[in-house]
Amino acid sequence: MGVIVVSAICFxxxxxxxxxxxxxxxGMWMLPGGKPDPGEGAAECAVREVREELGVALPVDRIELVDVFETRAANEAGFALRATVFRTRERIEPVVQAEIEGCRWILPAVGVDDPAEAPLNREHVFPLLLAERAAAARA
Known part of the structure; x- marks a missing residue:
């Protein structure tokens, strides 16, 4: 099984x-991001991709590493995915462009059960965010 390597940002x-x-x-919804260019680091790839896909200019120092996750690729049957995921709470106004057809804001509690969300989101990112919110509510 081949492995697709990507970087993404969780806004x-x-x-x-x-x-x-x-x-x-x-048909699948995923975090914005994409594949690195040769010699490009994960963070640099993530900010380049969101600039190209959404018109969002974001300095590398405004994102923080969440983790590297491995799961199934959303749109490439038979491939695994290795995703370096960053996060930011920067306020943005995305403009759909390049190969992006649509964007939407979704609550993790809803998205975790949405079969149209990519496996990365349903299996890793959304459960992590939900666990963080639950821990913060208990604190």
Missing amino acids: EREDGAVLTVRKRGT
Whole structure:
């Protein structure tokens, strides 16, 4: 099984909603991001991709590493995915462009059960965010 390597950014709004995007010709919603260019670091890739896909200019120092996750690729059957995920709470106004066909804000509590959300989101990112919110509520 081949492995697709990507970098992505989890944009979180104050209400906890997360921005997901859908690429043209696909049915799955995923975090904005993409594959690195040769010699490009994970963080640099993530900020370049969101600039190209959403018109969001974000300095590398405004994102923080969440983790590196491994799961199934959303749109490439038979491939695994290794995703370096960053996060930010920067306020943005995304403009759909390049290969992106749509974007939406979704609450992790809703997205975790949405079959249209990519496995990365349903299995890793949304459960992590929900666990963080639950821990913060108990504190």
